[in-house]
Amino acid sequence: MLTTERHQLILNLLKEQQSIKIQELVELTSASESTIRRDLTELEELQKLERVFGGARRIDPNMPEPSLSDKAAKHLKEKRLIARYAASLVKTGDAIFLDAGTTTAQMIPFLKGKDVTVVTNGLSHVEALADHSITSYLTGGFIKSRTRALVGPQATQSLENYRFDKSFLGVNGIHLVNGFTTPDPEEAAVKRRAGELSRSCYVLADRSKYDNVSFAHVFDLSRSALIIDSLPEDAVETIERQTTIKVVAQ
């Protein structure tokens, strides 16, 4: 990775979050700690950021987060954590389905340089995917104006063109009896079919989704692995009986 690429990456990250830890940058760039330190020192001299103990932060911490909507900002830390873990499952050469939604969106930066092929129904993912030079395909379909997701029969049908190594889905509800649920039936249909076309299927959710039931059924717990930031102790046991579960914590 080029020096300037790293610098750019750091500054971009600081556009989306107030501060960042050195350790996170080490993981992201797979450069050494020393190198990241030097990067931060240089960028500080250029007044591009401010160094703090353990990391760096934006010059103007009050500046609003431009590129992220409110929903995306909610549970952002958790989502990023989950997303990073999910992305770590992706191997070089994998073909994956990336569901529309703000949680899966967080995966994109972590996919950089993995030589992965992405199919998505999330219009808002496209820009980020392009920014990180990730080979991408979009499903067709009706454009849902609220979520910018592509849905409908055309969306599910265009999935038939593909087979995935892994798919990564977002949901709104996780419930022992009702399984995974989401508000929109058409989106649910896309998720379901994508899961069926994958060798393995991962559901990403932050803890707030647990014990929720949303309207449209996606599929049962047993049909996929769940990646979540934390869970009540008893829930872990109960869910483990039905699904592969990975609880990611900082």
Added chain:
Amino acid sequence: MLTTERHQLILNLLKEQQSIKIQELVELTSASESTIRRDLTELEELQKLERVFGGARRIDPNMPEPSLSDKAAKHLKEKRLIARYAASLVKTGDAIFLDAGTTTAQMIPFLKGKDVTVVTNGLSHVEALADHSITSYLTGGFIKSRTRALVGPQATQSLENYRFDKSFLGVNGIHLVNGFTTPDPEEAAVKRRAGELSRSCYVLADRSKYDNVSFAHVFDLSRSALIIDSLPEDAVETIERQTTIKVVAQ
């Protein structure tokens, strides 16, 4: 490989990614490191790029794709004129295909309130369509990073879901013998199929395209109507023998 070819290659790469390593260029061009260095030095002197340790990067790394907006600004007045006329052909209740591209993009504001259904392969149209509350479907397919068009077999296949009253296409070349042409074969395939699926097909072009031949054949003049801002007198006659032509002037 010719020197200028290498230069062109480097600049094209930097349109799609913000930086590139010397080693990558060595592999791509199978020229020596020295040669690439010299190339980069020369291009830097021409202000076409900025050298950095290990490679080179775009002059303005933040401005992602100047090519698109530049292109849009060019012949803007003519394009708008053509687009307005084209939009006037669209009737309430029509289902239309709107090709990717900057000329067709100009049609969108004029479609407002027409109760029209739009299918498009132009990612950059989506926002404008949503802004004007126009019911829209997107074709699927591979995302061409330069033009943000959806192309490839998945794109043409997803067209099969639809039938259009009218389709509106952009092209790069209009030529008496070679018909309509465009630089990218995959984009040409989408245009062609969309035209076939339409009851009537309109090609939008400003005068600068006349007498050009681009690489990929779309179809013959006889297969569609041409909407253009102006043409030499003799051309009008000759083309009229082959196609329906509408010359729009202010």
Added chain:
DNA sequence: TGCTTATGAATGATTATGATTGATTTTGAA
């Protein structure tokens, strides 16, 4: 032929990097 230009290899110089060290700061428990 003689002239120019483009190229590739070789050189020592410069820059970037990662590991190590001991100093400094933070954290959390007493």
Added chain:
DNA sequence: TTCAAAATCAATCATAATCATTCATAAGCA
């Protein structure tokens, strides 16, 4: 508050990568 452990830091050094420069060869052209 104080203290000790842990984390983070700046400084240093050796190594690796990259750089500008030079020179010799090859290719194109009058």
